[in-house]
Amino acid sequence: MKTRAAVLRDLGKDWEITDLDLDPPKAGEVLVRFVAAGLCHSDDHLRTGDIPARYPIVGGHEGAGIVEETGDGVTRFKPGDHVVCSFLPVCGHCRFCARGMSNLCDLGVLLYENSLPDGTFRFHGDGQDYGQMCLLGTFSPWAVLSEHSCVKIDDDLPLEIVALVGCGVPTGWGTAVNSGNVRPGDTTVVYGVGGVGINAVQGAAFAGAQHVIAVDPVASKLEVASRLGATHTAATAEEAHQIAFEVTRGVGADQALVTVGVVTEEVIAAAFAAVRKRGVVVVTGLAGPAKKTIQVPGFELTLWEKRIQGSLFGGGNPFEEIPRMLDLYRAGKLKLDELVTARYRLDDVNQGYQDLLDGRNVRGVIIHEH
Numbered sequence: 001m002k003t004r005a006a007v008l009r010d011l012g013k014d015w016e017i018t019d020l021d022l023d024p025p026k027a028g029e030v031l032v033r034f035v036a037a038g039l040c041h042s043d044d045h046l047r048t049g050d051i052p053a054r055y056p057i058v059g060g061h062e063g064a065g066i067v068e069e070t071g072d073g074v075t076r077f078k079p080g081d082h083v084v085c086s087f088l089p090v091c092g093h094c095r096f097c098a099r100g101m102s103n104l105c106d107l108g109v110l111l112y113e114n115s116l117p118d119g120t121f122r123f124h125g126d127g128q129d130y131g132q133m134c135l136l137g138t139f140s141p142w143a144v145l146s147e148h149s150c151v152k153i154d155d156d157l158p159l160e161i162v163a164l165v166g167c168g169v170p171t172g173w174g175t176a177v178n179s180g181n182v183r184p185g186d187t188t189v190v191y192g193v194g195g196v197g198i199n200a201v202q203g204a205a206f207a208g209a210q211h212v213i214a215v216d217p218v219a220s221k222l223e224v225a226s227r228l229g230a231t232h233t234a235a236t237a238e239e240a241h242q243i244a245f246e247v248t249r250g251v252g253a254d255q256a257l258v259t260v261g262v263v264t265e266e267v268i269a270a271a272f273a274a275v276r277k278r279g280v281v282v283v284t285g286l287a288g289p290a291k292k293t294i295q296v297p298g299f300e301l302t303l304w305e306k307r308i309q310g311s312l313f314g315g316g317n318p319f320e321e322i323p324r325m326l327d328l329y330r331a332g333k334l335k336l337d338e339l340v341t342a343r344y345r346l347d348d349v350n351q352g353y354q355d356l357l358d359g360r361n362v363r364g365v366i367i368h369e370h
């Protein structure tokens, strides 16, 4: 079949809307009609090279839609099923999946080529194979996906909203709750209130943090953070540092969660300085693989037993976390509608990313036309 998708052809190039051919699903795959796709910062990293990948590539790794067709051997899905996509594929059987660390599934090795698990591609155009960001490609209204990337959800959930639960929501929430292990009474600092960080704020508040200090240079982000659980806000890391030491009477924060768009040495240093003895810095935001963003005094690391922890998908298991987030949403305990601050047509994807870089959105969402 034919589809239209937002693609990147090379490093530094803008998104381009192009017509592509899409193969039918092979064994273990499903054809999905995407209803909505979230604009996560990670797709912009594909453009800048902060996430290296093979080009050309269909963008988008946050999405929700409806299964239209299933390939041979697919038993978990039937046409008409609603799905949220996990930005990490989960095979269920590799050593890491078997140990309950399925965010680290060995299929993650595919995230450079971004082919489907059998090593071949479903999108084609001008004689070339197109990869699918995180094996998804939600910036196309149609895509063929591995069943390892799809989580079945209830039919009555709004697909335009729950698309966010494929990446930003569980990543942010788990940054606080899993990787940061926020406990009742804790003091948590969150650096960067985008689609990921706002959910770190919600997760920390829900886990019982007494003080949640949201840091972002953009005032409108801090307003949203205050509505969704932040007890304090700061425009700069220095301000946040002062607040963290004031409210803990000189002890320091229990967690410093780094969810900024592009991680820098400065923000890591600030986070490291803000935590108490045996406190933890959780690094969820990304920067290019060649950048040495973590420069901290080892002296303090050792003698204060400070910890630095990376976090992928919030340190949780996608097939567990996605339904959990949706249950909390249904119960009104996790806010999602409030996170969608702008809706775009696929043709306006470059505007959507400009708005992200200009700090206008908590999360922008593409609504697909069919």
Ligand SMILES: NC(=O)c1ccc[n+]([C@@H]2O[C@H](COP(=O)([O-])OP(=O)(O)OC[C@H]3O[C@@H](n4cnc5c(N)ncnc54)[C@H](O)[C@@H]3O)[C@@H](O)[C@H]2O)c1
Binding pocket: 039, 040, 041, 042, 045, 167, 168, 171, 191, 192, 193, 194, 195, 196, 197, 215, 216, 217, 218, 221, 237, 259, 260, 261, 262, 263, 267, 283, 284, 285, 286, 287, 311, 312, 313, 314, 356, 357, 359, 361, 362
């Ligand atoms: N580890 C994972 O599993 C995972 C998953 C998804 C996204 N990410 C990464 O998380 C990061 C955040 O993604 P997003 O979609 O929320 O991005 P975003 O651009 O929507 O939000 C980032 C926020 O950080 C703020 N910011 C920038 N520099 C800052 C600083 N020095 N101090 C405080 N705030 C600052 C911006 O104003 C913005 O509000 C990106 O690097 C993304 O690639 C990681």
Ligand SMILES: [Zn+2]
Binding pocket: 040, 041, 042, 061, 062, 087, 167, 168
């Ligand atoms: Zn993402």
Ligand SMILES: [Zn+2]
Binding pocket: 090, 091, 092, 093, 094, 095, 096, 097, 098, 102, 104, 105, 106, 107
């Ligand atoms: Zn696995």
